[in-house]
Amino acid sequence: MAATASVTTVTGEHTGPPVIATAGLTKHYGTVHALTDLTVDVGAGVTGLVGANGAGKSTLIKILLGLLEPTAGHATVLGHDIDHGGQEIRRVVGYMPEHDCLPPDVSASDFVVHMARMSGLGASAARERSADVLRHVGLDEERYRPMGGYSTGMKQRAKLAQALAHDPQLVFLDEPTNGLDPAARTDMLRLVQRIGSDFGIAVLVTSHLLGELEQVSDHVIVLDGGHLLRSSATGDFLQRTGSLLVEVVGTETERDLLGEALARRGLTCRPRGAMVAIDPPPPELAAEGVAHDLIRDVAAELGLGLMRLQPDRRHLEDVFLEGGARA
């Protein structure tokens, strides 16, 4: 795996020092290799850490927090070395764990205040900050109720609030959308994005759902079985493939009508859901805009209402599957 492990990229456009830098980070539990020779830099903004369960995401976060000693390699977080600066790191970093970690008999309000104090804020500052972050994460009146009665969505919000209570420079969010319904998932992702952009806090967010991170991350790191599969800006993952997607008003009949007409004009088409997917056009139609014009004209000739005409971007899944196949 030396080939994949040696991939080194700095994520983030910011020119400052990387928020996280690891070099040859390795963690073995006996024969289990949780992380192998991970060398990666993480910049500001939102960085997604993708991988299946057991890919080493949580292990990486534990090591970066200074809670777990790596078998080999080293890392710095916000300029502090993980070997000696664990305490300094934990002072300026927030952590939202994956699993449940809230005492059921305490209110979110009391709990977040206490956690802010445990991060070193004074009593009044802690109260003020926790009221602030609870508002930001969207816990209103329910913040005064014991957390045992919370829904999963409210618990996730409370967990996020405690991670932000002390205004960290970096937060580790481990599977923040776990167990949420689609609406709550969207809310949470929007919040994660805001933390990275509006709040100005660097975010390392993990998920095993690639589509989620595609939406909110500036950069994506893909881990597979403890190895670095890829690390680059989200845009690079979603590079254009040259293919086009077309959708017209109507049912499958209209879709097929358009597809067949386009095929007769020299484009390779295949149905994809309600849309027609068009492979990269042949050389005679490859010039800028030629294929687009042709599609427009064909649709007009057939009297079909053109609803959508867009480049077909690759998805993170594709990258992951490619990498997985390679590994």
Added chain:
Amino acid sequence: MPEAPRSGVIHDLGYRRYDGPRDGTATIARTLFVTGLRHAYGLGRSGRSKVMPFLLLGMSLLPAAVVVGFVVLTGLRSLPVSYAAYTNQTQLLVSLFAASQAPVLFSRDLRHRSIVLYLARPLPATVFALVRWASLAVAMWLFTALPTVLLYLGAMLAGLDKSDQTTDALKALVLQAGLAALIAGVTGLISSVSLRRGFAVVGSVMALIVLSGVVTAVQNIASAEGEDPASVGVGLVSPWSLHNGLANAWGAGLDTPAPVDGAWVPAYVLVALLLIGGCLLGLVARFRKVGTR
């Protein structure tokens, strides 16, 4: 009607950064200590959690109040019970307090996994474990010291010899500090391992109340059989018999089945210190381990 000036405008201030002072490790540890101490008495927790500690405290103060009233009214020339003996006689209440409150400080964070949130903050696991122990130890010490202080005030009110009473009371307070350190270590360790509150309470009751009962029985049998060394030696096994033995050796007014003297005294001190040290090592190891999971 003239237009009223707008008064209630809500401004969304957006996210505000915090650039105020941040406490150092020592201050955070002190905050954790005070919170733990309060929680041991149910303060800052639900109303129901205050019932048990204060009920037990009330029960352990009641006999002292009766003694004080008796001494003051009848003009007795000495307290009917010594300070150290009083602690021993309320042994059951003290043990129950420890057994019921140790899980509050040592099981909750582990059972609900909120320990992870603590360990992701500046305090290292070692400091966390020691601070928790200190909270429980001081809570225990206050529990035993309050009746002592009440008895002492009563003795002063009744005009008993000030210097004698002060010496005895101080001895009792020192012995109670050692006892609190021991009991907090033992019950803390049990609670941090058995996360179910029920198991933790039963385990602590076994280690304190049942063990103490067995030891006392064996000590009495041994001394009745004329085997004083055996009687004293068995006393090394339980926190309560260690406390009582040392109180006896120090002349704090407490009788043991056989007198603790000679080389037994340093042995008692040594075993007590080793037991405290062992419990602390166990607690530290336990909390360091959970941090890595």
